[in-house]
Amino acid sequence: MSRRRSSQYSVPREVNDVAQGSGNFRLAPFPEGAPRRFPDGTDPGGDHQLAPLEEAALAHHLLTLQTCKSALPSDTHSLTRCFDRALRSLYMSFQPIVYADGAAFAYEALLRPNDPVLLNPIAMLEAAERLERIEQLGRIIRLRCAEAFASASVGDALLFVNLHAADLSDRTLMSQFAPLTQIAGRVVLEITERTSLDHLTDIRDRIAELRSLGFRIAIDDLGAGHSRMRMLTPVDTDFVKLDQSLVRGIEKNPATQSLVRSIVDNCHRHGIYVIGEGVESTTEADVLLEIGCDLLQGYLYGRPTPSLH
Numbered sequence: 001m002s003r004r005r006s007s008q009y010s011v012p013r014e015v016n017d018v019a020q021g022s023g024n025f026r027l028a029p030f031p032e033g034a035p036r037r038f039p040d041g042t043d044p045g046g047d048h049q050l051a052p053l054e055e056a057a058l059a060h061h062l063l064t065l066q067t068c069k070s071a072l073p074s075d076t077h078s079l080t081r082c083f084d085r086a087l088r089s090l091y092m093s094f095q096p097i098v099y100a101d102g103a104a105f106a107y108e109a110l111l112r113p114n115d116p117v118l119l120n121p122i123a124m125l126e127a128a129e130r131l132e133r134i135e136q137l138g139r140i141i142r143l144r145c146a147e148a149f150a151s152a153s154v155g156d157a158l159l160f161v162n163l164h165a166a167d168l169s170d171r172t173l174m175s176q177f178a179p180l181t182q183i184a185g186r187v188v189l190e191i192t193e194r195t196s197l198d199h200l201t202d203i204r205d206r207i208a209e210l211r212s213l214g215f216r217i218a219i220d221d222l223g224a225g226h227s228r229m230r231m232l233t234p235v236d237t238d239f240v241k242l243d244q245s246l247v248r249g250i251e252k253n254p255a256t257q258s259l260v261r262s263i264v265d266n267c268h269r270h271g272i273y274v275i276g277e278g279v280e281s282t283t284e285a286d287v288l289l290e291i292g293c294d295l296l297q298g299y300l301y302g303r304p305t306p307s308l309h
């Protein structure tokens with residue numbers, strides 16, 4: 001991976017499948033240390049094992065993804081009680097995003113409810129949406145992230161924080177006094193491609209405001225909805241995260257390889273770093289790196305763990 005600086009890049013206007021970003025990228029150089037290839041099958045070092053409770057919770061999370069909708073209490077009173085309880089017990093897990101050699105470039109903060117009814121992040125977010133309390137949840141998540149990062153010794157590593165579309169309408173996100181804003185220069189805000197941002201007509205202004213506070217931006221889950229691929233990024237973006245569906249078994253799928261290659265080429269032309277998400281095997285990692293993917297994330301390199309290290 002070559003080290004790229006923002007000033008080298010401007011957005012060619014003729015590219016119409018990448019939205020008309022300003023091209024004013026403000027990527028800091030990556031932390032020192034030339035990336036080395038991740039040695040096949042070897043552990044990149046560090047404690048990447050899950051605590052037993054966390055592992056069980058994650059397995060449960062995956063199992064219940066399909067059914068969580070029907071598992072939520074239907075009456076508002078019960079749902080409110082569950083949500084209040086879940087808010088008090090939720091915690092954040094952190095998963096490394098690594099260079100080709102397995103060294104941590106950043107950590108993604110992942111919401112982990114610890115509640116007998118709201119079992120997984122999807123259920124928690126759905127409850128928050130139904131109760132119109134997404135903003136409250138987002139504020140707690142961002143506070144927890146800021147607290148965890150303040151007490152962690154992670155060197156130059158950055159922190160990736162997921163945003164819900166509704167968070168972009170929350171003025172506290174933009175507040176210069178908000179806890180996360182205090183470390184904005186170390187934070188990348190992830191905006192998912194899964195949900196529509198169409199209703200946010202002033203999203204570019206919001207993003208510009210976040211950038212002016214020092215945050216960097218990532219488009220999450222790119223490729224989750226292929227129909228929207230032509231809008232590769234509707235906002236100024238520093239990172240693009242390939243959806244797991246593009247990564248899973250990529251070595252067996254030439255069509256996905258060429259799609260990912262064109263995404264990577266496009267992103268690199270615009271100074272955008274590409275992160276492969278959900279990497280579980282060394283073969284997936286090898287193909288992604290050969291294609292030019294800059295950074296990797298997935299169980300192969302580390303499961304989410306409650307401690308940030």
Ligand code: G
Pocket residue numbers: 095110162220221244277278279280297298299300304
């Ligand atoms: O939408 P987003 O990309 O933020 O979601 C990340 C989710 O993917 C987390 O819940 C995390 O636990 C999960 N995840 C991370 N790495 C892997 C992986 O290698 N395989 C699978 N199946 N899931 C993963």
Ligand code: MN
Pocket residue numbers: 108162190220
């Ligand atoms: Mn994410």
